[in-house]
Amino acid sequence: MRIWGPEIFLPLVWFVGRAYLRIRFEGVEHVPPAGPLIIASNHVTYADPPLIALGVGRPIFFMAWKRLFDVPLFGGLIRFLRAFPVDTDSADPSAIREVVNLLKAGQAVMIFPEGGRSRDGRLQRFKPGAFRLACSHGAPILPVTIIGGHEAWPPHRTFPRPGRVTIVFHAPVAPPSGVNPRQTAQEIQNRVRAAVASRLPPHQQPDPPAAG
Numbered sequence: 001m002r003i004w005g006p007e008i009f010l011p012l013v014w015f016v017g018r019a020y021l022r023i024r025f026e027g028v029e030h031v032p033p034a035g036p037l038i039i040a041s042n043h044v045t046y047a048d049p050p051l052i053a054l055g056v057g058r059p060i061f062f063m064a065w066k067r068l069f070d071v072p073l074f075g076g077l078i079r080f081l082r083a084f085p086v087d088t089d090s091a092d093p094s095a096i097r098e099v100v101n102l103l104k105a106g107q108a109v110m111i112f113p114e115g116g117r118s119r120d121g122r123l124q125r126f127k128p129g130a131f132r133l134a135c136s137h138g139a140p141i142l143p144v145t146i147i148g149g150h151e152a153w154p155p156h157r158t159f160p161r162p163g164r165v166t167i168v169f170h171a172p173v174a175p176p177s178g179v180n181p182r183q184t185a186q187e188i189q190n191r192v193r194a195a196v197a198s199r200l201p202p203h204q205q206p207d208p209p210a211a212g
Contacts, residue, residue, distance in 0.1 A: 010054060020163075021152055021163055027171075028055050028169055031057065032140065034106065036103040036138075037142055038108075038111055038141045039108060039142045040142065040144065041146060042144075042145060042146055043117050044153070045149045045150070048149065049083070059108065060082065061083075061108070061109050062084075063109075064086065065085075065086065066086060069085050084098050096129070096133070100137065103139050111130040113131075113189070113193070119155055121154075122205070123197050124206070125206075128186070134188060140173065141172060142172050143170040143192045143195035144167060144196065145168040145198070146167055147200065170198075
């Protein structure tokens with residue numbers, strides 16, 4: 001299993017992030033330095049994985065939309081950066097097996113529970129897969145909030161513009177032991193989503209649940 005390589009880019013990412021995006025981190029003390037971990041963040045730009053990696057300080061593997069791997073050069077780059085493909089339109093057993101193997105090996109896996117980038121910056125509905133995996137394998141989930149990313153790099157722009165990005169690491173949410181995963185996954189999902197939403201500005205808060 002690769003645990004080397006992508007870190008050679010981190011100094012460049014750090015320089016660009018500080019100079020261009022004025023990136024800052026909060027709550028880095030919450031990041032577990034070792035052991036299996038699922039990192040769950042809102043998703044607003046293609047740069048989210050390397051920017052989050054700057055604050056985590058340990059190797060991270062992450063899911064990426066499978067069609068990105070067909071893009072010349074870019075597909076090879078994200079694979080080098082420890083991305084692995086996932087079909088976001090349906091359950092993907094190969095991606096699930098990859099996550100399970102990584103967690104068993106004590107690695108950190110970044111999953112964007114929204115399933116893709118938010119088009120308007122507003123927090124979208126979470127998919128349950130990451131939380132079921134966490135409960136089944138006893139892996140803590142690290143909620144992460146990206147603030148300002150959508151304003152710096154909205155989907156209609158080819159390149160980001162100068163901005164101010166803050167990445168907040170919240171306290172990990174650990175699934176309880178000895179409880180049916182199906183019974184606890186929804187509760188864990190709600191807690192993680194609430195943590196991520198807690199630092200978003202009002203115009204990016206999720207829509208309230210429908211009445212009834």
